[in-house]
Amino acid sequence: MIVPxxxxxxxxxxxxxxxxxxxxxxxxxxxxxxxxxxxxxxxGIIGPANxxxxxxxxxxxxxxxxTAGMExxxxxxxxxxxxxxxxxxxxxxxxxxxxxxLPVGLPLSIYDNVALSARLRGTRKxxxxxxxxxxCLRRAALWDEVKDRLDSLGSLLSGGQQQRLTIxxxxxxxxxxxxxDEFSIAVDPVTTMRIEEVLAELxxxxxxxxxxxxxxxxxxxxxxxxxxxxxxxxxVTETEAMFEGGAQDPRTTAYVEGKFG
Amino acid sequence: xPEVAHAADRRDAAWWIDRAVQILVLAGGLSAIVxxxxxxxxxxxxxxxxxxxxxxxxxxxxxxxxxxxxxxxxTYGALALxxxxxxxxxxxxxxxxxxxxxxxxxxxxxxxxxVRETLKVxxxxxxxxxxxxxxxxxxxxxxxxxxxxFDVPVGLNVLNAGIILGxxxxxxxxxxxxxxxxxxxxxxxxxxxxxGATRWQVTFKVVLPAARxxxxxxxxxxxxxxxxxxxxxxxxxxxxxxxxxxxxxxVRALTATIAAELGETAAGSDHYAALFTxxxxxxxxxxxxxxxxxxxxxxxxxxxxxxxxxxxxSANP
Numbered sequence: 001m002i003v004p005x006x007x008x009x010x011x012x013x014x015x016x017x018x019x020x021x022x023x024x025x026x027x028x029x030x031x032x033x034x035x036x037x038x039x040x041x042x043x044g045i046i047g048p049a050n051x052x053x054x055x056x057x058x059x060x061x062x063x064x065x066x067t068a069g070m071e072x073x074x075x076x077x078x079x080x081x082x083x084x085x086x087x088x089x090x091x092x093x094x095x096x097x098x099x100x101x102l103p104v105g106l107p108l109s110i111y112d113n114v115a116l117s118a119r120l121r122g123t124r125k126x127x128x129x130x131x132x133x134x135x136c137l138r139r140a141a142l143w144d145e146v147k148d149r150l151d152s153l154g155s156l157l158s159g160g161q162q163q164r165l166t167i168x169x170x171x172x173x174x175x176x177x178x179x180x181d182e183f184s185i186a187v188d189p190v191t192t193m194r195i196e197e198v199l200a201e202l203x204x205x206x207x208x209x210x211x212x213x214x215x216x217x218x219x220x221x222x223x224x225x226x227x228x229x230x231x232x233x234x235x236v237t238e239t240e241a242m243f244e245g246g247a248q249d250p251r252t253t254a255y256v257e258g259k260f261g
Numbered sequence: 262x263p264e265v266a267h268a269a270d271r272r273d274a275a276w277w278i279d280r281a282v283q284i285l286v287l288a289g290g291l292s293a294i295v296x297x298x299x300x301x302x303x304x305x306x307x308x309x310x311x312x313x314x315x316x317x318x319x320x321x322x323x324x325x326x327x328x329x330x331x332x333x334x335x336t337y338g339a340l341a342l343x344x345x346x347x348x349x350x351x352x353x354x355x356x357x358x359x360x361x362x363x364x365x366x367x368x369x370x371x372x373x374x375x376v377r378e379t380l381k382v383x384x385x386x387x388x389x390x391x392x393x394x395x396x397x398x399x400x401x402x403x404x405x406x407x408x409x410x411f412d413v414p415v416g417l418n419v420l421n422a423g424i425i426l427g428x429x430x431x432x433x434x435x436x437x438x439x440x441x442x443x444x445x446x447x448x449x450x451x452x453x454x455x456x457g458a459t460r461w462q463v464t465f466k467v468v469l470p471a472a473r474x475x476x477x478x479x480x481x482x483x484x485x486x487x488x489x490x491x492x493x494x495x496x497x498x499x500x501x502x503x504x505x506x507x508x509x510x511x512v513r514a515l516t517a518t519i520a521a522e523l524g525e526t527a528a529g530s531d532h533y534a535a536l537f538t539x540x541x542x543x544x545x546x547x548x549x550x551x552x553x554x555x556x557x558x559x560x561x562x563x564x565x566x567x568x569x570x571x572x573x574x575s576a577n578p
Contacts, residue, residue, distance in 0.1 A: 066454055068373065094457030104452040107471040116466060117456050166452070173456055 044222025097170030103162035105154035160191035308537030345512030356427025365438035399497025441475020
């Protein structure tokens with residue numbers, strides 16, 4: 001039986017997190033995180049290494065199910081519904097596109113990389129797949145570079161191209177939420193700027209959570225930004241305010257001004 | 262005045278050790294080639310008398326009559342022996358490929374923690390069972406079982422030897438196949454799972470294609486194992502010369518023939534040389550299997566690269 005989503009649970013927030021804590025083998029990695037990500041905006045997360053940014057993303061699409069020793073407590077709601085109440089976590093993950101720090105071109109052809117998600121969901125017709133592949137590659141600003149060699153291995157592309165392939169693959173899921181985890185780590189600055197333009201366009205269609213080690217990238221893209229530090233959420237503030245000295249916590253100001261981290 | 266060597270010319274202990282190790286390692290590498298070449302030269306020399314004087318291509322490959330001990334008209338038709346080896350190996354692969362692939366996928370992709378470690382140790386233990394023990398199982402367990410279940414007069418036949426050989430080859434194939442799966446980076450699995458792929462979809466759509474070459478190598482290794490296995494086949498196949506028409510026919514394998522007859526021949530006789538000719542044949546077939554495996558694995562890689570340069574129009578009909 002399908003449990004209908006109750007009216008009072010529906011909300012304008014794509015993601016709501018309440019008192020989230022994450023442990024690995026009993027060791028606390030992130031605690032006391034409460035925040036809301038409004039629909040259709042870019043939400044930035046900044047913070048130095050080991051601050052719990054990646055763990056936060058992993059809790060949203062229930063990667064804890066396949067990570068030995070990872071425990072999540074507190075509440076995470078996606079589209080108004082507690083992620084633990086999605087009886088089919090695979091369906092939850094299909095709604096959420098993920099881009100990892102290092103590009104992962106699956107050892108399939110470029111075409112098959114982008115067609116994979118549709119195929120997993122049962123699309124078989126070549127013509128339908130052709131449309132999806134071309135649309136997603138175009139939106140990821142990769143189509144012109146690869147349209148003549150869709151049959152070559154995705155894992156043989158350059159780093160920046162592979163990262164755009166990963167984004168195209170995530171878009172092929174037709175996600176409502178896109179999680180990006182330091183996507184520009186292995187990407188040259190020119191490609192980074194192109195991807196940033198793509199993200200700015202995508203904002204009107206989906207909610208984007210952008211974890212980044214470049215504070216200026218958060219400033220360029222995010223409407224609001226969260227600052228994580230050593231496993232805790234320091235604050236969530238309007239991005240412009242955060243960079244104009246309006247941060248609530250002096251540590252945030254110190255971090256965005258480059259005094260540590 | 263004694264000449265003091267410049268630092269750039271002084272060869273210290275580390276330099277000499279490095280040189281010595283290089284030579285030792287080179288000797289190790291060369292010895293493998295020397296031994297293989299030596300074995301080939303030996304069996305060719307012993308079989309040469311037969312190959313050049315008595316060998317009849319049509320008889321050897323076309324006749325099932327292997328009667329080397331006949332006093333007035335010895336014949337050397339190896340067809341039945343080749344058919345025996347081929348049928349047993351073929352059936353063994355039908356048994357072992359699904360078993361070993363299934364086991365490897367379970368151990369590599371589904372099992373976790375202690376179950377996985379226990380299974381790995383058990384599979385490796387299975388691989389260490391001596392072939393004569395497998396032969397014994399074929400004789401004393403499979404034989405009466407086959408007679409009972411299928412209501413046939415003899416239980417030592419292709420079916421028995423094929424199953425025994427399949428079970429025997431499965432553990433080593435499992436180990437190699439599991440290594441091939443393990444070589445697939447976890448980032449691939451994570452990326453696919455993050456897209457909402459189920460465990461089985463991840464395995465089937467991403468991991469298996471990525472590990473394909475290693476899995477083919479595992480299978481061919483099993484074929485080689487089946488082809489060369491002697492003792493278990495000798496004990497379980499019935500060891501009677503037959504062109505098999507059903508799995509319930511007893512057969513005789515090439516290897517078993519050499520093992521059973523070599524001790525009773527006079528060195529240098531036609532019979533002795535004929536057995537070595539069987540050996541040459543086995544050697545060539547094994548070589549061909551390994552070579553095919555190599556070509557396949559390399560060919561697969563090249564194909565991908567070549568496809569990469571072809572325009573999409575011709576590659577996407």
